[in-house]
Amino acid sequence: MDIKENEFLLENVSITDTAENGHGVGRVENMVVFVEGAVPGDVADVHVYRKKKKYKEARLVRLVEASPDRVEPVCSHFGTCGGCRWQHLNYEKQLFYKQRQVEEVLKRIGKIPNPVISPILGSASQYFYRNRLDFSCSDKRWLTKEELHAGIPMKENVIGFHVPGRFDKILDIKNCFLQDELSNTIRNEIKRFSIEHGFQFFDVMEQDGFLRDIIFRSTSTGEWMLIVVFKDDLEEERNLLMNHLAKSFPQITSFLYIINPKRNSTIFDLPVNVFQGRDHIYEEMEGLKFKISAKSFYQTNSKQAFELYKIARTFAALTGNELVYDLYTGTGTIANFVARNSKKVIGIDNVPDAIEDAKENSRFNGIGNTEFFSGDLNKTLTKDFIQLHGKPDVIITDPPRSGMHPEAVMKMAEYSPSRIVYISCNPSTQARDIELLSEKYSVDSIQPVDMFPQTTHVENVILLNCRDENSI
Ligand SMILES: C[S@@+](CC[C@H](N)C(=O)[O-])C[C@H]1O[C@@H](n2cnc3c(N)ncnc32)[C@H](O)[C@@H]1O
Numbered sequence: 001m002d003i004k005e006n007e008f009l010l011e012n013v014s015i016t017d018t019a020e021n022g023h024g025v026g027r028v029e030n031m032v033v034f035v036e037g038a039v040p041g042d043v044a045d046v047h048v049y050r051k052k053k054k055y056k057e058a059r060l061v062r063l064v065e066a067s068p069d070r071v072e073p074v075c076s077h078f079g080t081c082g083g084c085r086w087q088h089l090n091y092e093k094q095l096f097y098k099q100r101q102v103e104e105v106l107k108r109i110g111k112i113p114n115p116v117i118s119p120i121l122g123s124a125s126q127y128f129y130r131n132r133l134d135f136s137c138s139d140k141r142w143l144t145k146e147e148l149h150a151g152i153p154m155k156e157n158v159i160g161f162h163v164p165g166r167f168d169k170i171l172d173i174k175n176c177f178l179q180d181e182l183s184n185t186i187r188n189e190i191k192r193f194s195i196e197h198g199f200q201f202f203d204v205m206e207q208d209g210f211l212r213d214i215i216f217r218s219t220s221t222g223e224w225m226l227i228v229v230f231k232d233d234l235e236e237e238r239n240l241l242m243n244h245l246a247k248s249f250p251q252i253t254s255f256l257y258i259i260n261p262k263r264n265s266t267i268f269d270l271p272v273n274v275f276q277g278r279d280h281i282y283e284e285m286e287g288l289k290f291k292i293s294a295k296s297f298y299q300t301n302s303k304q305a306f307e308l309y310k311i312a313r314t315f316a317a318l319t320g321n322e323l324v325y326d327l328y329t330g331t332g333t334i335a336n337f338v339a340r341n342s343k344k345v346i347g348i349d350n351v352p353d354a355i356e357d358a359k360e361n362s363r364f365n366g367i368g369n370t371e372f373f374s375g376d377l378n379k380t381l382t383k384d385f386i387q388l389h390g391k392p393d394v395i396i397t398d399p400p401r402s403g404m405h406p407e408a409v410m411k412m413a414e415y416s417p418s419r420i421v422y423i424s425c426n427p428s429t430q431a432r433d434i435e436l437l438s439e440k441y442s443v444d445s446i447q448p449v450d451m452f453p454q455t456t457h458v459e460n461v462i463l464l465n466c467r468d469e470n471s472i
Contacts, residue, residue: 091453095450130300131283132217134216139200190214210230299451
């Protein structure tokens with residue numbers, strides 16, 4: 001083992017807790033040690049590689065005593081890939097620590113002394129639950145320390161995930177347990193075929209190479225979208241690859257490509273080209289059909305998203321007479337989901353394509369009481385907008401991980417909706433935002449939902465009721 005200057009070994013460290021990022025937490029001489037790879041209940045020898053004033057950061061090197069809550073990870077990439085950090089912790093305990101994470105941030109950041117939290121809703125599927133996976137292509141393979149020492153060359157064409165914290169390093173993925181097996185089969189075939197035909201894989205440092213990114217999206221109805229992102233517009237090579245895939249995988253109902261010659265890999269500002277099939281796929285929920293385009297957001301665990309939306313609808317307690325605002329509406333899934341129970345629903349999102357999908361979702365589901373607007377929420381939710389469209393009785397808000405802008409939070413309160421249902425994939429920012437509402441709103445129900453088994457992420461739904469009796 002490599003131990004550099006200022007690094008050292010600690011023996012027999014008892015792991016008693018987990019940190020937000022999933023690392024184990026122990027205490028040595030009254031100082032906290034965060035240990036990668038450890039779970040509560042472990043006793044371990046650890047390699048301290050960073051020492052700060054108040055804590056140490058370490059890696060597990062030897063298990064002295066394994067925690068009874070440990071399980072064998074199913075994936076050969078576990079430990080290097082940052083995707084499923086809790087595969088070595090049994091599912092029951094994953095849920096326990098997610099529930100506790102919600103409680104902890106609501107107390108510490110949300111300043112709620114004793115939050116009453118319903119038991120977290122676990123996911124029926126603990127693997128193969130994702131409907132979207134994004135892979136990157138690279139002409140260099142990420143090597144573990146052992147592989148480096150063994151002299152394995154880095155120069156190798158790979159398709160996989162970014163190593164945590166490294167934009168330029170790609171871990172070669174052979175088998176991922178997060179999406180239906182078809183995504184493994186297609187990805188491995190893209191790699192095999194591309195190597196066979198001498199296609200150049202992307203070199204992020206040189207910004208060169210034909211094959212750049214691969215995005216899979218699938219639905220519970222069995223539809224598949226495959227988006228291949230090329231750096232160069234090489235028609236002959238592109239057709240060769242895409243014709244081969246189209247012939248080999250008739251399951252692909254929406255086969256798309258994007259040319260991205262930019263330095264960054266975001267596709268939001270680039271045109272999407274249809275190679276074969278439709279430019280979208282359909283998801284279904286409670287008899288409603290939802291259109292998903294290449295750029296639009298859709299919750300990545302479809303089955304659990306249905307459970308999440310049902311909770312949000314129950315919290316909203318709609319009687320059919322309410323004007324509902326669905327903030328950060330995406331493709332309008334929640335708006336359309338609650339429309340039958342509302343007088344009218346207004347959805348806002350900053351992705352114009354998603355808003356077009358939201359409108360179409362209402363149209364072909366025969367829903368006539370929704371209206372959708374594209375724009376940055378902070379700029380759209382103005383007094384004029386409210387005057388024109390009416391004061392909301394209920395607001396459902398589902399912001400990205402960064403949470404809401406403080407001005408947007410205060411604007412919600414200014415219009416005094418009777419209820420705010422706040423859905424969040426990041427309980428810390430949710431806690432920060434609801435604290436701003438605490439004078440005017442009481443927190444009355446809290447329901448965590450596990451959308452992402454094997455990861456440390458947790459979704460949380462909070463019902464806030466207006467304290468002002470004049471609000472309807
Ligand atoms: C967590 S998703 C919620 C989507 C939707 N509620 C659903 O369940 O499918 C967050 C959404 O916020 C949108 N968004 C992010 N920042 C925004 C902003 N400043 N203004 C409006 N929408 C924004 C994104 O486009 C994305 O669709």
